[in-house]
Amino acid sequence: MKLGFIGCGNMAGAIMGGIIKNQVFKPEEIIGSDVFVPTREKARDQYGIQITDSNLEVVEKSEVIVLAVKPQFYESVITEIKDKVTEDKIVITIAPGKTLAWLEEKFGKKVKIVRTMPNTPAMVMEGMTAASPNPYLSEEEVKYACHILESFGKVEVIPERLMDAVVSVSGSSPAYVFILIEAMADAAVADGMPRPQAYKFAAQAVMGSAKMVLETGKHPGELKDMVCSPAGTTIEAVRVLERTGFRSSVIEAMKACADIAKRM
Known part of the structure; x- marks a missing residue:
């Protein structure tokens, strides 16, 4: 596996759909978990990805992990997975309000994180995504993350201070x-x-x-x-x-x- 999703809801599905349609990853290279069985089974049936009930399995098998759960669940999910997130993995977040500093604090170590804010037009490949990487990613890794995000629309790298404005405008x-x-x-x-x-x-x-x-x-x-x-x-x-x-x-x-x- 190369790409993992923790959370397989509507936004995750939109991202999966764009990634697969544009052949950034093959379905068999994607794994997803979700606390709700029908949600993860829908992702498997619709996109052909692998699914699991274990967030830890997603992390272990993925190079890039997308945290696609609701903001209120971020802390508990990070607590669960942080020991399995190694320095070579990239974490992409899509939660409003969860800053890079807050995320790093919850992981309790240096983790390569790209904070993003996509929108639902990603479902029709017309999304607009803002991305703010932390300093631990190389230039090539930032480009790689943006390549993933571009598969379902447009993406721009912005300073994190603009992220709240992005929430409202996009x-x-x-x-x-x-x-x-x-x-x-x-x-x-x-x-x-x-x-x-x-x-x-x-x-x-x-x-x-x-x-x-x-x-x-x-x-x-x-x-x-x-x-x-x-x-x-x-x-x-x-x-x-x-x-x-x-x-x-x-x-x-x-x-x-x-x-x-x-x-x-």
Whole structure:
């Protein structure tokens, strides 16, 4: 085995799927454990990986270990596995709020750790992941970790101090976008459009708009201005959004999200 997952839930599954689809690892090179039998069996059936009920077995058989459990379980899992994590292994974490300093303290020794924050669009190979390695990884090991993370989307190495901002702008933000799509579709339904069609129009508009930001390199405000004709329909919609606090609501929601992340 080369890659191990402790935790086989939705995010772990998304990562596994991208890794296997892009042939970074073969299914037989991946092993996963999970406290819930149905969860680990689902990972085996869906991705063809090896499974076990032992976190220690995952660590022993893996070069890279992904800690994909909920943040509240990190301490107990680390306590269980720390003696088996040798200096040649790389640990990838995906828990908000668990800093590199906290992680090293819980391991009680020097461990190669890459703190990351992926998001759920990884499930469709469009994830955005931030990565902060600790000083114990070589440049080649950081590249290797990023190569794994790139298999399900984009990745950027950032200073750890920005990680809470990443939680709000990327890790949690798909939820905001889903609410926007749902609201847009509700409005279209109110104007007579069938709901399945409304979801398709709204989702495609969001996806296409995001692609314009990424591919044109233009400022989002400039792109917004391109849609807003004088005395037209769009500028009136923008006026209402500004009047009802749309921009401020998004900012305040993201600040609340980041504040919670800092306290986790």
